[in-house]
Amino acid sequence: MIIARYLLETPLDPEKVAAMMAGEQSAGTFVRVPGETDELRKRHGARVQRLTIVGERDRPTLASAYLERQGASGPWRQAEVEIAYPEDNVGVNLPTLAAVVAGNLFDLGEVTALKLVDVTLRPEYRARYPLPAMGIDGTRRSLGVPDRPLFGTIIKPNIGMKPDEIAHLVQMLCEAGVDFIKDDEIVGNPVCAPVCERVDAVMKVVRQHRERTGKEVMVAFNITDELDAMRRHADHVLAQGGSCVMASLNWCGLSAIQALRQHTPLCLHGHRNGSGAFGRHPAHGIAFPAWQTLYRLSGADHLHVHGMDGKFADAIDEVAHAARRCLTSLGAEDDRVLPVFSSGQWAGTLGQTHSRIGGSTDFLFLAGGGILAHPDGPRAGVESLRAAWEAVSVGDDIARHAVRSPALARALDTFGGR
Known part of the structure; x- marks a missing residue:
């Protein structure tokens, strides 16, 4: 698995938002679609491995028109989130790897701030990419x-x-x-x-x-x-x-x-x-x-x-x-x-x-x-x-x-x- 760690800020339930992030960047979208079977989700779905609330704010870091339309209000909770993505979703494809761990996540309406903190790889997966020449x-x-x-x-x-x-x-x-x-x-x-x-x-x-x-x-x-x-x-x-x-x-x-x-x-x-x-x-x-x-x-x-x-x-x-x-x-x-x-x-x-x-x-x-x-x-x-x-x-x-x-x-x- 490819492990990505984030710092998430949202006025909504952080666990639900984190789960939505995992779905958005793997096999899911905002509604269930035909062909999105349980077997497919098990094989290609990302999963939230850890979530820890680390603080809250009385105002959002960034505005979200989506949340404003929902009438959402604070507090805006901050959470450390760890999501595991299946390697087979990426293969050996560096731009796609970046799209998976980052992609549209920064633009999600439920999010008022998001920091991609780190990306951790298995040694076997890292070995599939070029090494330094010198x-x-x-x-x-x-x-x-x-x-x-x-x-x-x-x-x-x-x-x-x-x-x-x-x-x-x-x-x-x-x-x-x-x-x-x-x-x-x-x-x-x-x-x-x-x-x-x-x-x-x-x-x-x-x-x-x-x-x-x-x-x-x-x-x-x-x-x-x-x-x-x-x-x-x-x-x-x-x-x-x-x-x-x-x-x-x-x-x-x-x-x-x-x-x-x-x-x-x-x-x-x-x-x-x-x-x-x-x-x-x-x-x-x-x-x-x-x-x-x-x-x-x-x-x-x-x-x-x-x-x-x-x-x-x-x-x-x-x-x-x-x-x-x-x-x-x-x-x-x-x-x-x-x-x-x-x-x-x-x-x-x-x-x-x-x-x-x-x-x-x-x-x-x-x-x-x-x-x-x-x-x-x-x-x-x-x-x-x-x-x-x-x-x-x-x-x-x-x-x-x-x-x-x-x-x-x-x-x-x-x-x-x-």
Whole structure:
């Protein structure tokens, strides 16, 4: 069975509404129809496995014209609901899986708020979907970094540079010692820097750096587009010696990401931009644990989780929980994905990032301004991260450690009051 957990809000009997949800998303509708036999319901009907009342409100979170027509009034009770859906209703079909556990549920008139909290799968069912091509271990092997966090940055300014200007910046960042560089999410195939021209210019300097130093730098080229274009762009990145492509998951969609995974052996860097529209409200939408389960079934290797004390709205606990979920296998095989911390990150946020995910070093730490805006330049920005990690890894205070690292001291002076 596929288990979905929800937070439900309704002024009606929550048990009846939950049962209606299970029927709506499996074998039933609002009335019994011909052919809807007891045998069919037993075989294909979803069932409510658990319901717990957790609170109530004196007003609804969202309006419902349906309830207004019924003259329904409060209190609006909130309940945790767990529903089990038969796997055979879905088969191996990722968009349909999403339609089953979410679908029309958010629009039901009986509901004034609904949050899809999590989706849990049997290991045997998870194994029927693509695994990451590289995942955590493959990314580490590619970069030759076995035992510390991976440090990277983002091309800034976000957009407007020409391919040769981007290549110049990438060369500077390679020489500064980064492990990873990515395009911004708004840079797909702009007129100022078409993706193929960008790939050619950037990979030329990456290959030269590799040949000169033996050091691999992974570049995540943003190939977000319609599926055929993404396939072509991925092929071009591979032909130029690249190792990674990036896509905006929410706007490409589950089936396009799954098809891209099946097409290319490249590392697939999954950007979550837009996820706030689905999950930011505490009572309505799709929470990160459920969202990441679906996109991990598409075969992504890396997933963004935002950042500690960053520029986005997420609480530290939310960011930490998202990262820990990425580091938890969905099935029997190691299908963990690399959590990517970004947004307002710098040397000073590295310590709590490490501690809040249980001391794991399996994460990609992206510092845009934290590297590029360091007052002594990108090399010093990278040095500040390395020095901060030296302190964090032995339990030392980074401010005390900064006495021995001018780059870290300057980072603390520059970014510490933000």
